[in-house]
Amino acid sequence: MSRKSERLVNLTIALLATKRWLTKEEIFASIDGYEGEADSKERMFERDKDDLRKLGIDIEVGTFDPLFDDEVGYRIRPEKYSTHLESVSEQELALISLASQAWRGAVLDSPALSALNKLKSFGVDSDLDSVPSIATRVTISDSNFETIIEAIISKRSLEFEYISEDGTSLSRKVHPYGVGTKNGFWYLTGLDLGKDEIRTFRLDRIASSVSMSGKSEIFQIPQDFQMRRILASPEPQLVAELRVRRDKGLSLREQATSIVDHEEWSLLTIPYIHEVELAAQILWHLDDVEVISPQSLRNYVITSLQEIVQSHG
Amino acid sequence: MAKRTTPIERAARMLDLVPFISSHQGIPIRELAESFNISVEELASDLNALWMCGDSRFDLIDLEFESGYVSIRNADTLNRVRSLNQQELISLAIGLDMIEKQIGDTRVDLVAVISNLKRKLTPHFLHIVDASPRKSELIFSTLNSALASRQRVSIEYFSASEDRISERIISPLNITQENGYEFVIAFCQLAQSQRTFRIDRISKAEIVGSDTPSLSVEQTKTGPSMISAKAHSNARRIHETFGISHSSSQAEMQIPIYNPQWMIRTTLSLAGSLEVTSPHQIRAAVLTRANEALALYG
Numbered sequence: 001m002s003r004k005s006e007r008l009v010n011l012t013i014a015l016l017a018t019k020r021w022l023t024k025e026e027i028f029a030s031i032d033g034y035e036g037e038a039d040s041k042e043r044m045f046e047r048d049k050d051d052l053r054k055l056g057i058d059i060e061v062g063t064f065d066p067l068f069d070d071e072v073g074y075r076i077r078p079e080k081y082s083t084h085l086e087s088v089s090e091q092e093l094a095l096i097s098l099a100s101q102a103w104r105g106a107v108l109d110s111p112a113l114s115a116l117n118k119l120k121s122f123g124v125d126s127d128l129d130s131v132p133s134i135a136t137r138v139t140i141s142d143s144n145f146e147t148i149i150e151a152i153i154s155k156r157s158l159e160f161e162y163i164s165e166d167g168t169s170l171s172r173k174v175h176p177y178g179v180g181t182k183n184g185f186w187y188l189t190g191l192d193l194g195k196d197e198i199r200t201f202r203l204d205r206i207a208s209s210v211s212m213s214g215k216s217e218i219f220q221i222p223q224d225f226q227m228r229r230i231l232a233s234p235e236p237q238l239v240a241e242l243r244v245r246r247d248k249g250l251s252l253r254e255q256a257t258s259i260v261d262h263e264e265w266s267l268l269t270i271p272y273i274h275e276v277e278l279a280a281q282i283l284w285h286l287d288d289v290e291v292i293s294p295q296s297l298r299n300y301v302i303t304s305l306q307e308i309v310q311s312h313g
Numbered sequence: 314m315a316k317r318t319t320p321i322e323r324a325a326r327m328l329d330l331v332p333f334i335s336s337h338q339g340i341p342i343r344e345l346a347e348s349f350n351i352s353v354e355e356l357a358s359d360l361n362a363l364w365m366c367g368d369s370r371f372d373l374i375d376l377e378f379e380s381g382y383v384s385i386r387n388a389d390t391l392n393r394v395r396s397l398n399q400q401e402l403i404s405l406a407i408g409l410d411m412i413e414k415q416i417g418d419t420r421v422d423l424v425a426v427i428s429n430l431k432r433k434l435t436p437h438f439l440h441i442v443d444a445s446p447r448k449s450e451l452i453f454s455t456l457n458s459a460l461a462s463r464q465r466v467s468i469e470y471f472s473a474s475e476d477r478i479s480e481r482i483i484s485p486l487n488i489t490q491e492n493g494y495e496f497v498i499a500f501c502q503l504a505q506s507q508r509t510f511r512i513d514r515i516s517k518a519e520i521v522g523s524d525t526p527s528l529s530v531e532q533t534k535t536g537p538s539m540i541s542a543k544a545h546s547n548a549r550r551i552h553e554t555f556g557i558s559h560s561s562s563q564a565e566m567q568i569p570i571y572n573p574q575w576m577i578r579t580t581l582s583l584a585g586s587l588e589v590t591s592p593h594q595i596r597a598a599v600l601t602r603a604n605e606a607l608a609l610y611g
Contacts, residue, residue, distance in 0.1 A: 004321075004324070005320045005323040005327060008320070008321070008324035009324055009328060009362075010367075012328060012391070013391060016391070017390045051321045054321065055328075056397075056398035057395075078393065081395060081396065082393040082395065083395065083396040083397060085394070095426065096405060096409075096430070098412050099404075099407075099408025102408040102412070103408060108404040108407075110322075111398070111401040111403075111404045112401070112404035113349070114329060114401055115397050115401035115402070115404060115405050117329055117333055118332075118394050118397060119394075120336070120337075121335070122336065123336030123337070131423065132419070134415055134454070135454050136408070136412050136446055137446075137453075138407060138411060139490075146400075152441060153399040153403070163549050165547060167552060168548075178440070178442060178443070179407075179442055180442060180444055181407075181411075181443075181445065182445050183447050184494075185493060205549070221440075221441060225441070226440045227440060227441055228443040231443050231445075248476055250471065251471070251473065251476075276584070279584060281582070283582045283606070284473070284579075284581060284582040285578075286577075286578065286581060286605065286606050287602070287605040287609055300584075304584035305581075305606050307585030308581060308584075308599065309604055311545070311585065312588065312599050313600060
């Protein structure tokens with residue numbers, strides 16, 4: 001049995017219940033578990049304070065007499081210990097349950113569960129019938145995720161190795177602003193200190209474990225920063241015309257805004273964002289697809305094919 | 314529960330048990346353990362420890378749980394809902410955002426409730442998280458429930474290497490994840506054997522009833538064949554395409570493949586950055602296909 005847990009609970013009770021500052025001597029005398037030399041009691045107490053702070057419980061330090069700071073005392077203010085939420089509705093609790101369940105088996109499953117349990121303690125019944133029975137999943141098992149979250153919360157720098165396009169990895173130092181997920185991939189966005197630009201990193205391309213460095217509260221997240229905007233797909237600005245064999249190129253047909261069928265071929269109009277991405281799809285379809293326009297896309301495909309012929313010849 | 318609970322986590326749980334029990338007086342001990350995702354033994358040890366806590370000069374916390382039902386008295390000091398810490402808040406912010414996007418247009422009323430809830434609960438995280446579910450989330454949950462209830466599913470599957478959509482009846486055997494993609498391994502009635510389907514390529518999935526033949530996940534009978542290839546550029550893209558670890562970036566890569574057609578198309582779509590060196594048949598096929606495509610351009 002861990003006496004540490006009991007000591008932390010008793011310390012919390014004592015500091016919460018007191019109406020005035022408690023001195024260390026009073027704490028050591030009334031709470032079981034502070035034993036040994038004065039020095040070691042002192043160290044235990046300091047560690048306990050830190051541990052409670054990690055749980056989000058703030059111990060205030062004050063003096064009895066504002067004019068003489070000879071003796072300091074400690075207390076926990078109940079209004080800071082307790083949540084400011086008044087309560088949640090039955091429907092809200094059902095939604096929170098879904099949000100919490102989404103984490104099952106993923107990295108933040110225990111905070112998600114304790115959050116739910118705290119909110120259930122308002123004594124409200126959750127109205128599961130009022131929400132659709134969807135089972136959303138947050139799929140992230142990346143061990144770096146918790147460090148990234150902690151760095152964003154405490155505004156500390158992050159350092160990691162990141163794989164660049166040519167497959168080599170480079171050290172990055174980042175002020176992390178936000179995280180997000182889209183289509184199964186997770187992203188971190190922040191100020192890349194080496195490049196002095198806001199950059200987005202895919203978590204599965206981080207080749208090392210992520211470490212925090214330096215002090216906390218070292219930066220501010222820009223007022224206008226919005227992770228949603230970072231991950232939003234840009235509107236396609238470009239349009240390609242492709243000639244596609246009848247009954248072929250199904251994935252391209254799905255993206256087409258217009259399809260005009262001729263005898264053996266169809267003419268497809270496809271809006272796109274990145275030339276390289278669309279070219280990869282076109283090349284996948286071998287001789288079932290020909291680029292009509294734009295010229296740059298047509299040239300890119302031709303050059304790629306020539307390179308393939310050359311290297312495999 | 315695989316992770317061992319630290320004394321700090323246990324202390325947090327003990328603190329949170331107090332308001333939880335107070336608002337659920339007489340809760341069955343098993344239900345309480347389930348709510349906190351711990352065993353009944355762990356819970357009993359938490360409760361025993363909590364029983365001894367309190368201000369010894371006055372009264373200790375009074376817990377009753379011998380009967381199998383838990384109630385609590387004399388715990389006024391701790392009977393408060395603790396503020397949510399940052400990790401708890403961010404987990405809810407991400408979960409709620411995902412649910413909001415999944416519900417989308419189907420329940421505009423709920424989306425409004427979620428937006429309000431997020432503003433009330435996690436105002437500081439509104440701008441720094443953004444979570445949307447995979448597009449295949451609904452298909453996934455259909456397959457998952459079919460797997461759990463051993464039912465057959467009718468699917469529409471797009472095979473990219475054959476450039477064809479087929480309708481199949483499958484009996485899901487397992488769901489796996491690799492390289493950021495999710496797969497369902499299933500017995501396929503059409504092929505009369507076990508097949509692996511990429512879930513994001515399934516465009517429709519509908520449960521068609523039980524009567525699943527009893528099957529177990531067997532190893533794929535034919536192993537992969539090995540391809541040797543060289544990356545001329547775009548190494549990251551190539552590594553991710555084949556699921557090869559980035560560290561193994563030697564000049565020559567060994568790539569396990571199951572389907573030669575897939576390999577040929579993939580090589581072309583990599584736009585000249587990959588060179589297949591062996592086996593000869595695949596290298597020759599890549600050359601032929603590239604020449605055929607090039608012929609379109611005169």
